[in-house]
Amino acid sequence: xxxxxxxxxxxxxxxxxxxxxxxxxxxxxxxxxxxxxxxxxxxxxxxxxxxxxxxxxxxxxxxxxxxxxxxxxxxxxxxxxxxxxxxxxxxxxxxxxxxxxxxxxxxxxxxxxxxxxxxxxxxxxxxxxxxxxxxxxxxxxxxxxxxxxxxxxxxxxxxxxxxxxxxxxxxxxxxxxxxxxxxxxxxxxxxxxxxxxxxxxxxxxxxxxxxxxxxxxxxxxxxxxxxxxxxxxxxxxxxxxxxxxxxxxxxxxxxxxxxxxxxxxxxxxxxxxxxxxxxxxxxxxxxxxxxxxxxxxxxxxxxxxxxxxxxxxxxxxxxxxxxxxxxxxxxxxxxxxxxxxxxxxxxxx
Numbered sequence: 001x002x003x004x005x006x007x008x009x010x011x012x013x014x015x016x017x018x019x020x021x022x023x024x025x026x027x028x029x030x031x032x033x034x035x036x037x038x039x040x041x042x043x044x045x046x047x048x049x050x051x052x053x054x055x056x057x058x059x060x061x062x063x064x065x066x067x068x069x070x071x072x073x074x075x076x077x078x079x080x081x082x083x084x085x086x087x088x089x090x091x092x093x094x095x096x097x098x099x100x101x102x103x104x105x106x107x108x109x110x111x112x113x114x115x116x117x118x119x120x121x122x123x124x125x126x127x128x129x130x131x132x133x134x135x136x137x138x139x140x141x142x143x144x145x146x147x148x149x150x151x152x153x154x155x156x157x158x159x160x161x162x163x164x165x166x167x168x169x170x171x172x173x174x175x176x177x178x179x180x181x182x183x184x185x186x187x188x189x190x191x192x193x194x195x196x197x198x199x200x201x202x203x204x205x206x207x208x209x210x211x212x213x214x215x216x217x218x219x220x221x222x223x224x225x226x227x228x229x230x231x232x233x234x235x236x237x238x239x240x241x242x243x244x245x246x247x248x249x250x251x252x253x254x255x256x257x258x259x260x261x262x263x264x265x266x267x268x269x270x271x272x273x274x275x276x277x278x279x280x281x282x283x284x285x286x287x288x289x290x291x292x293x294x295x296x297x298x299x300x301x302x303x304x305x306x307x308x309x310x311x312x313x314x315x316x317x318x319x320x321x322x323x324x325x326x327x328x329x330x331x332x333x334x335x336x337x338x339x340x341x342x343x344x345x346x347x348x349x
Contacts, residue, residue, distance in 0.1 A: 026287065028071045028310045033290060035213040036236035039188050041139070042106055043287040045074030046303065047242065047296025052082040055298065059083075063298045064090035068099055070307050076216075076240075076294040078110035078143065079128050080154055088132030107132070108139040108216075108240075110192065111177070114154055116147040116168040121176035125185055140177065141190040141216060145170060145198045146340055155336070163336055170198065171205045178209045190214035190240075193334070196231050203235060216240040219291055221282055222261055224326040229291070241286050243331050244293035245279040245306075258329050266321055274312040277305065284309045285322045 032040040046067045048060055060083040064075060068090070077087050091107070094100050109132075115124035125140055147168035149156045156164040177189050191199070191212050202212055215232055219225050219241030232239050246261035261267070267278035274281075279295075283306060286293045295306045314322070 026310055026313075028307065031287070031310065033238065033292075035188055035238060036211060037188055037213055039138070039213070041188075041214070041238060041240075041292055042072075042074035043290075043292050044072070044283070044307065044309070045076050045106070045108070045240075045292065045294040046072050047294040048075055048077045048083060048087050049081050049296050050083065050298050055083070058086065059298050060086035061090050063300065063303060065094060066300055067303050067307075068094045068105075070304050072303075072307060073100070073104050074106040074108075074292075074294070076108045076242075076296075077128075078112065079124065079131070080110070080112045080143075084109070084128055084131035085133075088134055092133060102134070106138045107134070108141060108190075109137045109186075110141050110143040111173070112154060113144050113146065113148040114150050114156070114166075116142075116166070116170075116173045117150055118172045118176035120150060121173060122180050122183075122185070125180050129185065136184060137186050139188045139190055139214065140180065140186040141192045141214065142170070142173060142177070142194075143192050144334075145191070145194050146342060162339065165340055170201055174202055174205065174208075181210050188213045190216065190237075192216035192240075196228065199231070199235070199237070211235075212237060214238045214240050214292070216242060216294075218243050218330055218332050219286060219293075220244050220246060220261060220331075221264070221267065221285060221322050221325045222246075222258070222327045222329040223331075224323055226323075226326070229289075233290075238290070238292060240292040240294060242294055242296075244286055244291075245282045245295055246331060258331050264325060266325055270314070270318050270322070276309075276312060279306065280309050281314070281322070284312065284314055285319065288314055288319060 031043045033043055034040050050059060064087050075087060077084050091105055095102055109128040111121060111124055115121060128137065147166040149164040149166045158164055180186050181189055189210050189212055194215050199215065215237050217225060217239060219239060220243055229239055262278045264278060267281045271278050271281045283293050283295065297303050297306065
């Protein structure tokens with residue numbers, strides 16, 4: 001088995017999981033897993049996306065501060081969320097008041113689709129660092145394997161309202177990211193929404209200096225990603241799962257034909273056994289198989305609720321029952337790419 005997963009088996013973190021063949025114990029204070037480059041990532045994080053048109057100013061600031069007090073140490077953000085200045089302020093204030101140290105915090109930023117040309121990569125990362133007012137990010141990932149036309153507009157459209165795509169050379173983009181890591185601006189590099197073919201493009205790149213340590217993709221009990229998960233395990237790549245408890249029912253980007261995950265009878269039944277919600281069971285399912293989860297919420301009670309997954313563990317039979325729920329259902333359809341020649345790129349494993 002790949003070195004990453006061997007080291008995970010031997011780590012001090014313990015949890016009852018047949019996938020690793022050992023009895024391990026995850027705690028609220030200690031739930032990091034190793035990355036292939038020697039760094040580590042907390043298994044539970046907070047997604048910080050909020051619709052910039054409807055989210056009140058200061059929401060991300062208050063919620064990230066609350067999350068740090070609750071025990072979160074991993075925050076998933078992006079330049080295109082337009083709130084990195086608030087997330088950074090929250091982190092800095094909690095460092096200043098002694099709650100955490102910078103090294104306790106794990107921040108993931110993302111390279112947006114208009115910044116794929118190599119000469120734009122470092123300036124994009126520097127925009128994130130300037131907004132955060134931090135010296136480095138812990139993880140920086142290519143948000144999508146396709147690109148929009150570079151320019152001031154994050155979502156460029158032509159006069160007919162169609163998105164304007166742009167050629168991308170992922171290997172050239174990756175080399176520019178490697179230079180950012182060598183410059184100390186980022187600790188680890190990863191990708192998002194990459195399929196096997198796109199991952200292999202980077203892994204087989206001549207002169208590769210820094211392997212991708214993670215691949216952020218949709219992952220939940222209705223979309224368990226078994227083939228991609230196995231491939232990534234064998235290549236020392238950690239899966240980071242977005243929409244781990246399903247998603248909001250926002251018709252602009254969510255497939256409303258998908259059944260509500262949290263109403264599933266199996267998840268509800270298992271939850272009753274442990275006095276937990278179906279959301280907590282879904283989160284626990286993924287962290288027990290080594291998948292990092294980043295549920296997003298700006299609801300204080302849900303932020304607290306989603307963190308309460310370290311005081312129970314699922315049996316092997318329960319894990320298998322949840323795995324059997326897989327319907328290959330994707331909530332996030334990324335319809336802005338529907339006219340791209342590679343769409344639906346993420347349906348390949």
